[in-house]
Amino acid sequence: QSVATRMVVERERDIRSFVSEEYWHLDAVLSRIVGEGDFTARFFGTEEGKKELKSEAETNAVISAIEGKPFIIKSVKRGEKQRSPSPPFITSTLQQEASRRLGMTPRRTMSIAQQLYEGVDVAGHGTIGLITYMRTDSLRLSNEALQYAKDYIIRQYGAEYYPGSPRVYKSRSGAQDAHEAIRPTDVELSPEQVRKDLTQEQYRLYRLIWGRFTASQMANAVYNNVAIDTVSAGYVFRANFSEQKFAGYTAVYEEARDEETADLKKPLPNLNEGEEVSLKKLSSEQQFTQPPARYTEATLIRAMEEKRIGRPSTYAPTITTITSREYVVKEGKYLRPTPLGEVVTTLMEERFSDIVDMRFTARMEDDLDKIEEGASDWRAVLYDFYQVFDKELSEAEKALEGEHIKIPDEVTDEICPICGKNLVVKSGRFGRFLACPGYPECSFTKPIVIEMPGKCPKCGVRILKRTSKNGYTFYACERGKDCGFMTWDVPTKDVCPDCGKTLFKRSGRGQRKAFCVNEACKSFLPEDERGYKKKTKPAEGDGADKEQNEQAGGREENKTAAKKKTKT
Incomplete structure (x- = not known):
């Protein structure tokens, strides 16, 4: 939890320290002189290589240079590209994809998956578990599941949709491999067959799991790609186009993508090398580099997995804990550290640097694996850890004795209607609220x-x-x-x-x-x-x-998140 909070805090520090840089896009709308067909090409650089336009002056210099000059097709490259399906889900990838595609929190995802695993009453089948165990870091699939998938794919889609042999995916180093990957227990029970027996959330998650598993055993998707370079006055403008030739696994499932590709949607005309095209229009647009995006629940889980922090069973509880304790808040789909989270992280970095070190957490996971395998003695591992921890704890107690650490207020853009000060975020009995920092002279809250x-x-x-x-x-x-x-x-x-x-x-x-x-x-x-x-x-x-005034819970601040009551 400390490391996850630190990751969110460090991302916020990167955002604050980010210095934006200017750059420009320059697009040329070009048209065939003989025949029909126009297309848009973007400035790529010179014939020597890629070059970025860093200012309006550089952009205008290119515009002046190509004014009145012919555009000649330098190269037309046509090719075929294949895209392979993603492996079946493990816990972390299921949580990531459910967040991106379904808008589910990791905690909700695991709750619905638990229902599908424990069993649902399906007409004609009785109560059956629809998926395998959902807390796993293994990509292993049973031979029986692979055979059923092969039979289903060939029967439903045709032999060309099966790659010829089962796809076997390799689990990452250190995976426990105690359970199979997350898959439907019976691929023949398609999402539409069981839809009437499921809640909307159960159906959507089952469709995701079923589709990902089935697609993981299907043939590659095939795309025709075209890349055209056109030159004017020594400057290169490039256009790319991609269209699907064979659906392959995408007939069943395609992974959600965080970013759109820059390929053109409109097909390119049939151009030839050496052909001259006419310039119809030039358009330039100023852009600025953007800071790294804040973590979402999905991207934080992916980062935790990459850094080997936590286990499949701990991803969702970790995010729930750091948000419920108000170290981190969720704004839309993004996670942002609170002043409390930043102060606690700074304190941990100063006094317990090992505990919040990401490498330490990964090493501890390795030690736990070795204990489980019988390769290490748990007493020795605990002794080595406690020797350092006990010393740091004693030093921190002495250094912080009697010290009161003030949590800085989170200043907002909203103005107090009474005294004109910027309202700040406070925490009360029932959560966060806005208050005037001029208290007790001004007691406005909302x-x-x-x-x-x-x-x-x-x-x-x-x-x-x-x-x-x-x-x-x-x-x-x-x-x-x-x-x-x-x-x-x-x-x-x-x-x-x-x-x-x-x-x-x-x-x-x-x-x-x-x-x-x-x-x-x-x-x-x-x-x-x-x-x-x-x-x-x-x-x-x-x-x-x-x-409105009840929510403030009085003017007493409560920096520790109170437990929420549950109404039944």
């Missing part, structure tokens, strides 16, 4: 607004997430008592097919199917039929307005 998907079914404005005085989460119209709508049910991005109003889901655990709360709609589901074990007393009539 909740941090969290907008939910969907619209208020009564008046159509935003729905906000609120916290009651007892610590329970509810959802209310942003107009507060002027509208009066509030609910314990969670709004979704889906709309009712009958009335067009936002659909809601039951809060809490278990199967949650969306329902309509619009009493005028024929699909309306009364509150007592929504599956709650115990009916909860409704919030006060003035709902959202009354909660």
Whole structure:
């Protein structure tokens, strides 16, 4: 957890220290002189090699040089490229792909996967586990699974979609190999066959696992690539195009990509080397290099895996812990360290440098493997660790005795309406809130607004997430008592097919199917039929307005994250 927090903090430090550099794109829209067909080529450099345009002056110099000069096709390179499928899922890659493709948190992914593993009641089959064990770092597949996949692929797609022999993937060094890769227990049970027996989340995750496994045993996808270089006044402009020739494994599954490729979508005309083309238009655009992106849950897990930090069973709990303790917060899909997380990381780096050293964590994982294999004695490993740790702990206790470490406030752009100071983020009994730093002279506070998907079914404005005085989460119209709508049910991005109003889901655990709360709609589901074990007393009539000062929890700061209560 300390190392994961440090990784998020170090990424934030890199972002802050990043110095942006200017560069320019220069695009030429070119057209055949004889025949039809135009295309766009981007400045690549000179005939000696690649060159970047670093300023407007450099860009204008190129524009001036090619003005009135002919454009000649220097080279036309056509080729074929094959793309191989990704291996079946292990824990880390399942969490990454579910985050990218389905928007699921690692914790939610593992929860749904657990349900699929433990068993689902499937019509005609009874209760069966649909996937193999989901906490694994091995890419191994059983011979039986490989044979079933081969038979299914040839029967459903044709022999050309099977590569001729089973694909065998090599697990990374140090993998425990106790369990197979994550795969469907029966490839014949396609996602569509079991869809009616699954919740929406179960179906989406099963489709991901089934598709990835099936694709992992299919033939390569094949692409036709074309690269055209055209020259004017010694400057090279390049255009690339790629189109799929044979679908291969992509007929079943294609991995989500973090970045789009720069290939053109429009086919290039059939050009020949030495052919002259005419310039129709030049366009330049100023750009600036961007700092490294903050981690998402998916990219943090990938980085942890690459640095050999943690195990399949610890990725999701680690992220849950560092966010629940408010060392890290999630903004949209990105993870950002809090002032508390930065202070704790700095303190750990100064006093316990070994503990937060990524190499130390990887070495400790190796030592644990050796203990399991009987190659090392656990007493010796613990003794070596504790010798250093005990010394650092004693030194830290002496150095920090009586010292009060102030957590810096997180300053926001919002202005206090009373005194004009920038509001800061504080932590209270029920989470973070905004407050004036001028306290006690100014005691203004306000909740941090969290907008939910969907619209208020009564008046159509935003729905906000609120916290009651007892610590329970509810959802209310942003107009507060002027509208009066509030609910314990969670709004979704889906709309009712009958009335067009936002659909809601039951809060809490278990199967949650969306329902309509619009009493005028024929699909309306009364509150007592929504599956709650115990009916909860409704919030006060003035709902959202009354909660605004409650959320602050007084002016006392609480730097330790309080446990949230769970309503049943």
